[in-house]
Amino acid sequence: MKIVHVASELFPYVKTGGLADAVAALAGALADEQHEVAVFIPGYRTVRKKPQAAGAVRKLKLKIEMGDEFMSGHVEVFSPRPKVEIYLICRDEFFDREHPYGNGERDYEDNAERFIFFAKAVVDTLRLTELQADVVHAHDWQGALVPLLLRVAERRHGLTLAMKTVFTIHNIAFQGLFPARAFLRTNLPDELNNIDGLEYYNQISLMKAGILFADRVTTVSPRYAQEIQTAEFGCGLDGVVQSRTEDIVGLLNGIDTAIWNPSIDGLLPARYSVSNLKGKEKCREALLKAHGLEEKSRVPVFGMVCRLTEQKGIDLLLANADFFLENDCRLIVLGSGESRYEEALKELVERAPEKIALSVKLDEAMSHLIEAGSDFFLMPSLFEPCGLNQMYSQAYGTVPLTSNIGGLADTVTDADEDGENGTGLTFPATNDGVRDGLRRAWALFADPQRYAVVQRRGMEKDFGWKQAAAGYEQLYHNSL
Ligand code: ADP
Numbered sequence: 001m002k003i004v005h006v007a008s009e010l011f012p013y014v015k016t017g018g019l020a021d022a023v024a025a026l027a028g029a030l031a032d033e034q035h036e037v038a039v040f041i042p043g044y045r046t047v048r049k050k051p052q053a054a055g056a057v058r059k060l061k062l063k064i065e066m067g068d069e070f071m072s073g074h075v076e077v078f079s080p081r082p083k084v085e086i087y088l089i090c091r092d093e094f095f096d097r098e099h100p101y102g103n104g105e106r107d108y109e110d111n112a113e114r115f116i117f118f119a120k121a122v123v124d125t126l127r128l129t130e131l132q133a134d135v136v137h138a139h140d141w142q143g144a145l146v147p148l149l150l151r152v153a154e155r156r157h158g159l160t161l162a163m164k165t166v167f168t169i170h171n172i173a174f175q176g177l178f179p180a181r182a183f184l185r186t187n188l189p190d191e192l193n194n195i196d197g198l199e200y201y202n203q204i205s206l207m208k209a210g211i212l213f214a215d216r217v218t219t220v221s222p223r224y225a226q227e228i229q230t231a232e233f234g235c236g237l238d239g240v241v242q243s244r245t246e247d248i249v250g251l252l253n254g255i256d257t258a259i260w261n262p263s264i265d266g267l268l269p270a271r272y273s274v275s276n277l278k279g280k281e282k283c284r285e286a287l288l289k290a291h292g293l294e295e296k297s298r299v300p301v302f303g304m305v306c307r308l309t310e311q312k313g314i315d316l317l318l319a320n321a322d323f324f325l326e327n328d329c330r331l332i333v334l335g336s337g338e339s340r341y342e343e344a345l346k347e348l349v350e351r352a353p354e355k356i357a358l359s360v361k362l363d364e365a366m367s368h369l370i371e372a373g374s375d376f377f378l379m380p381s382l383f384e385p386c387g388l389n390q391m392y393s394q395a396y397g398t399v400p401l402t403s404n405i406g407g408l409a410d411t412v413t414d415a416d417e418d419g420e421n422g423t424g425l426t427f428p429a430t431n432d433g434v435r436d437g438l439r440r441a442w443a444l445f446a447d448p449q450r451y452a453v454v455q456r457r458g459m460e461k462d463f464g465w466k467q468a469a470a471g472y473e474q475l476y477h478n479s480l
Helices: 018-032 045-049 111-128 146-157 180-186 206-213 222-227 238-242 278-290 314-319 321-326 339-351 364-373 389-395 406-411 431-445 448-459 465-479
Strands: 002-006 036-042 057-066 069-081 084-090 133-139 162-169 177-179 203-205 216-219 248-250 301-308 330-337 356-359 376-379 399-403 425-427
Touching: 002 018, 002 111, 018 036, 018 084, 018 133, 018 465, 036 111, 045 084, 057 111, 069 111, 084 111, 111 146, 111 177, 111 180, 111 206, 133 146, 133 465, 146 162, 146 206, 162 206, 162 465, 177 180, 180 203, 203 206, 206 238, 216 222, 216 465, 222 248, 222 406, 278 301, 278 364, 301 339, 301 364, 314 321, 314 339, 314 431, 321 339, 321 431, 330 339, 330 364, 339 356, 364 389, 376 389, 389 399, 389 406, 389 448, 399 406, 399 431, 399 448, 425 431, 431 448
Parallel strands: 002 036, 002 133, 036 084, 133 162, 162 216, 216 248, 301 330, 301 376, 330 356, 376 399, 399 425
Antiparallel strands: 057 069, 069 084, 177 203
């Protein structure tokens, strides 16, 4: 098959979150299966500066209709490996900037124009290069206009650009909501600026276009596919998702086992596997030492790595601070994000610096060490489309403690509820839920034999992308 992906992030060229990893891994896995893969991303400054993109060739010039004016741009193409081509949609005014979406404080004010331009440029490139895709697969709000614009262009030019379109929701909390006037930039017919089109409470929603007009809609876990059809998790788009209930499917992301594998992980002070866990001990010591935490008797080490935002359940952690203060244990948090959470966590550290440590930074190596060196990995998220860390934890023999929602529910089995298959402990995303989870973790740690069984079971699970990509392949085949 010829498969075209459209996304705003792609590892290792540009990444702000899990989207970049997912698109890169999926593209690679499909190429491994001998499909022809093209990935369209914006030609951000960071991307074009990457040495891998140095050989990019200027392929064509673009003149994109944006409302009542035309905007120029161009397309560069390079191939980082056989069967994969990366198309960069370039227009310096839009993409030659420090960050993809904003300056850190605020989103760029012209994001509607930037990503409408991007989507239109993708469709024009598909037409002008006669790429003849079997499947065009767009991701998140930044790519969400593509399935609709593609069908409109087909009608206008009397040709076929793609057999089928797929749209994946990686996080429904980010919807591409813009003032109504941005609709004019799409040049779409007026009848699409209403409740059955892009209109959303007197604004326009780009994500809504993806959900309504793609042939198939996917999201990144089966549980999340159900949840986003409810008011609690749908972020206002639950009704729209419900209208596609027949065509929506949840396919779990995988993890990159070439990077996240404790038996080959070069970022760790020692390596280990399920058959020999000695190296994990070394990682545990190194982790405590790196944070200046001593240990006289063997006590449980709780690790956490995440963006410090409401989504990640930091409030629930803080509400249970007394658990960490009263019990002989260690808590190590790595993350950055909202300053209110950074401050609150710093205060917590001050109350017990001999037990609790915080690093406010992005630190890839430390995130590996926390995964490897902890006894438990904490993820009390309020919502989690898929989540990666709970899968990394299991691969690293670190028992995950997670809320029982979204992708967490699909990838972690509670060891108290299911003694045969349990790989972690799961609980409702509430203060009491987290409290109960921590108590049960304490009990599990006090029983080293049972802890070892749960730990090993997690390490033996297969979270690789091969399996995940097979789900998408099947979906493409079925839709064709
Ligand atoms: P999300 O995409 O919602 O942030 P995921 O669990 O899907 O959550 O993926 C987050 C990824 O970012 C994980 O690989 C996690 O380890 C990593 N990460 C988050 N915060 C940090 C940090 N401060 N330093 C290093 N890696 C981090």
